[in-house]
Each structure stands twice: as structure tokens, then as C-alpha cells.
Amino acid sequence: MNSLHDVWRARFTHYMGEVQKYLRFVFTGHLAIVIMFVLGAAGYKYSEWLKTASSDFPSILLATVILGIVLGISRPITLIRKPDEVYLLPLETKLPLYFSKALRYTFGSQIILVALLYIVTWPMLRQVAGLEPLTIFIGLVVALLLKWWNIYSEFSYRWAYKGHNVWMDRIVRMVCSFAMLFSVLNVQFIPMIVLILIIVSYPMSWKKKVQQTPFPYEHFVRLEENRMMGIYRFANYFTDVPNIHGSIRRRAWLDGVYKLIPYAKQNTQEYLIFRSFIRTDDHFFLWLRLTVISALAAAFVNIPIAIGVVVAALSFATAIQLKQALITSNDFRMDMLYPLPKNAREKAAVKIVRYTIIVQAIVVLLAGLGIPYFYVQGLIVLVVGELTLRLSK
Structure with a gap:
């Protein structure tokens, strides 16, 4: 690499390749259908509410609070790696060139959400x-400027204090962003002038400390690793990501559900699989995510046919993915040492998935109580889930 410009370009190219490689599996299939119907239903509900909304509704307060929270969460994307702690030390005086590109990309990637929320x-x-x-247009321009200020301020704070108590910095910036937008939309000039002075001086208060503090490679490396791991774990819900394994949590609050499996020798596999399902993040959150999406569709989509299509697709996805995940386990287990029938695990896995489908049907049924023929949605979940279990290999 001849310069830090080349370093950034190479890393950015690799990063975009990684993101596109996995996220292309995310926004396809059942999730794309759900997103389409949910957005359509939400837009319809929103437009109908606007026709009857009272002028006393605190719309400015609600909009500025939501935008203030989104603006305050401005984690910088630096693409810093572990070896940089050694190899970039000789170029530390030239790091501002690298970070200017990093902050511009961070701004470009995060500004989309701010603009969409404001347009909504x-x-x-x-x-x-x-x-x-x-x-309103001036408010949009101010919101975009505040996004840049938030990104720059959080980056400077993390550099100066190595990320310690960054939540306090975020709260301060959220309040400032909210107050500034609220003042702009209410055309309050004196508060605007005061807030502009605060906003300009806030990141300047630790500028000297940033200049005197060596760049905290360890903190930003950990920040990047956590961010990429979050992307990989999210993609892992939809496709296999190498070297990513779901973490195990006890979930003590669910210990009581194990009693649903009768204590008997023939239920050994069923108990083990049920316990694995509850404690494994990948399996448990897969079911939870699809169940919540089904419930939201049943609760907020007023088109019965659309609800039926969504819950059927998600019931199929739940059954087929959980069945394959629970049966095809390559981990060594003590039960492998015992002379159990070859299909014992498969039968137990099917039974556990059937239980999860029943619970999903009950949740969908309760979520759609206010919709005519709400019980049909629960039946669709049960029928599609059972057919998937019987017909899939």
C-alpha cells in the first residue's frame, strides 16, 4: 500500500464484499414478503390516522424525540483491525486522512435512516x-447537519476517553439534537442561538485531549469486531456463516417449561432437544423472530388474504428451518453412546418443532383477536406447519 488512501480503499472494498455476500440472503424469501406487507399496512394505517388526527396531538415533540434518539446513536465505522496497532504506528501523524474517509462513509451510511424517518x-x-x-425542509437540513455533528462528536469522545461511559455522551447529544430540532420546527430563535453555541463548543471541550492522547487502537478494534460480529450473527439467522456459532444461555426464567416433557426413558431425546432449543440463541431467536413477525402481521394488517399468506410463509419457514437445525447437529452428545434407534432424534425433533408451531399458532390467534375470522390465521399456522413437518425430509 502506497498511502492510507489505498489502505482505506482496500478495506472498504473488502468490507462491502463481506456485507453484500451475506446480506443478500437476508432480504429474500419470506422476509421480503413480510416487509412488503408490513410496510404497506403501516403506510395505510398512518395515512388513515392523519385524516382523523387532532391538532392537539404533540406531533413535533414525537418527531423530534424519535429523531433525537436516532441522531444520538452514531457509532463510527473505522474498519480498524488488530494488526494496525503495530503497522500503522509509523503513520499515526497521517491518520486524520484515513479517519476523514471513515467518518464520511459513516455519515453516508447512517444519514439514510435519518432522512427516511424525517420524510415519514x-x-x-x-x-x-x-x-x-x-x-419542515429547514428542519431536514438541520437534522442532516446534526447527524454529522453526532458522528464527529462520538468519534472524538471515544478517542479522548477510550469509549468509557460513552452512554453519557450519547444522552447529552440526544438531548441537544432533540432540543435543536424542536427549536427549529417551532421557530424559536433565542433557544436556537444558545443551542448552536453549545453544539459547537461541545466536541471542542476535549479537542486538546484528543491531540495529546495516542489513538486507542484497542478500543476501536473491539468496536469494529463487535459491529462485524453483529452483522455476521444477523446473517447467520438466514444462512450459514463460517466460524459463527450461536451462544448458549441458560434462560433461567424458562426452566419451568422443561416440566412439559414427562420424566421417562423414552423421552430422553425429546428432553435433550427441547433443552438445546431453549438454550441455543440461533434456534430460540429464530423461532421468536418469526413468531413476533407473524403476530405483528396478524395484529396490524387488515387484509385477511395478506395475513394468511404471511403467517403461512412464516409457519413454513419456522417448521423447515427448526427441523433441519435440530436434526442435523454434528456435536458429540452422551446419548450417542447408548443403543437408541437411529430415527429417535428425528422423531423427537419433529415433536419439539410441532410444539413450537402450536405456540406460534396461539400467539398469532391472540394477536389477531380484533380481526374478523381471526381463528383462521391460527389454523393456517397449524396446517402449514404440520404439512411441512410431514412432507419435508
């Missing part, structure tokens, strides 16, 4: 709060 709140601010389009 635009009709509410226009129709309910009665704001002028120019005022």
Missing part, C-alpha cells in the same frame, strides 16, 4: 402540526 414524519408535521413546507 413530514406529512404529520404538515397536516397535524400545520407547519409550513419551508420550515
Whole structure:
């Protein structure tokens, strides 16, 4: 590499390749269908609410609080790696060039969410709060500027204090972002001037400390590793990611459910698989995520056919993925030493998945109580789940 510009370009190319390689498996299939129906239903509900919303509704307060929280969460993306603690030391004086590119990418990747949220709140601010389009547009520009300020401030704070108590810094920036947007949308000039002074001086308060403190490689390496691990774990819910294994948690609050499996010799495999399902994050959160999405669709989508398609797709996904995950386990277990029938684990896994489908059907049934023929959705979950278990290999 001839310069830090080449270092950033190479790392950015590798990073985008990694993200695209795995996330292309995420937004396909049943999730794409669910997202389409949920967004359509949410948009319809939102438009209907705007027609009847009272002018007394605190729309400006709600919009600025949500945006303030999103603006405050501005974790920088630096793509720093473990070997940099040694190899970049000779170039430490030139690091600002590298970090300027990193912060620009962070801004470009995070500004999309801010812009989308603001555009969603635009009709509410226009129709309910009665704001002028120019005022709303100025608020959008201010929100984008605040996003850059938040990213720069969090990066500087992490450098100066190695990330210690970063939550306090975030709370301060959330409050400042909320107050600034609230003042802009309410056209309050004196609070705006005071807040501008605070916002400008806030990151400057530790500028000297940043200049005197060596770059904390350990903190930013750990930050990048945690961020990438979060991406890999999310993608691992949809496809196999090498070297990623679901963590194990006891979940003591669910200890009582093990009593549902009768204590008997013939139930050994069933008990072991049930316990593995509860304690393994990949399996448990897979079921939980699909069940919650099904419940949200049943609760907020007012089109019965659409609900049926969504819950059927998610019931199929739950059954097929859990069955394959619970049967095809390559881990050594003590029960392998005992002369049990070859298909004992498969039968036990099917029985456990059937239990999860029943619970999912009950949740969907309860979520759709206010919809006509709500019981049909529960039956669809049961029928599709049972057919998947019987017909799949």
C-alpha cells in the first residue's frame, strides 16, 4: 500500500464484499414478503390516522424525540483491525486522512435512516402540526447537519476517553439534537442561538485531549469486531456463516417449561432437544423472530388474504428451518453412546418443532383477536406447519 488512501480503499472494498455476500440472503424469501406487507399496512394505517388526527396531538415533540434518539446513536465505522496497532504506528501523524474517509462513509451510511424517518414524519408535521413546507425542509437540513455533528462528536469522545461511559455522551447529544430540532420546527430563535453555541463548543471541550492522547487502537478494534460480529450473527439467522456459532444461555426464567416433557426413558431425546432449543440463541431467536413477525402481521394488517399468506410463509419457514437445525447437529452428545434407534432424534425433533408451531399458532390467534375470522390465521399456522413437518425430509 502506497498511502492510507489505498489502505482505506482496500478495506472498504473488502468490507462491502463481506456485507453484500451475506446480506443478500437476508432480504429474500419470506422476509421480503413480510416487509412488503408490513410496510404497506403501516403506510395505510398512518395515512388513515392523519385524516382523523387532532391538532392537539404533540406531533413535533414525537418527531423530534424519535429523531433525537436516532441522531444520538452514531457509532463510527473505522474498519480498524488488530494488526494496525503495530503497522500503522509509523503513520499515526497521517491518520486524520484515513479517519476523514471513515467518518464520511459513516455519515453516508447512517444519514439514510435519518432522512427516511424525517420524510415519514413530514406529512404529520404538515397536516397535524400545520407547519409550513419551508420550515419542515429547514428542519431536514438541520437534522442532516446534526447527524454529522453526532458522528464527529462520538468519534472524538471515544478517542479522548477510550469509549468509557460513552452512554453519557450519547444522552447529552440526544438531548441537544432533540432540543435543536424542536427549536427549529417551532421557530424559536433565542433557544436556537444558545443551542448552536453549545453544539459547537461541545466536541471542542476535549479537542486538546484528543491531540495529546495516542489513538486507542484497542478500543476501536473491539468496536469494529463487535459491529462485524453483529452483522455476521444477523446473517447467520438466514444462512450459514463460517466460524459463527450461536451462544448458549441458560434462560433461567424458562426452566419451568422443561416440566412439559414427562420424566421417562423414552423421552430422553425429546428432553435433550427441547433443552438445546431453549438454550441455543440461533434456534430460540429464530423461532421468536418469526413468531413476533407473524403476530405483528396478524395484529396490524387488515387484509385477511395478506395475513394468511404471511403467517403461512412464516409457519413454513419456522417448521423447515427448526427441523433441519435440530436434526442435523454434528456435536458429540452422551446419548450417542447408548443403543437408541437411529430415527429417535428425528422423531423427537419433529415433536419439539410441532410444539413450537402450536405456540406460534396461539400467539398469532391472540394477536389477531380484533380481526374478523381471526381463528383462521391460527389454523393456517397449524396446517402449514404440520404439512411441512410431514412432507419435508
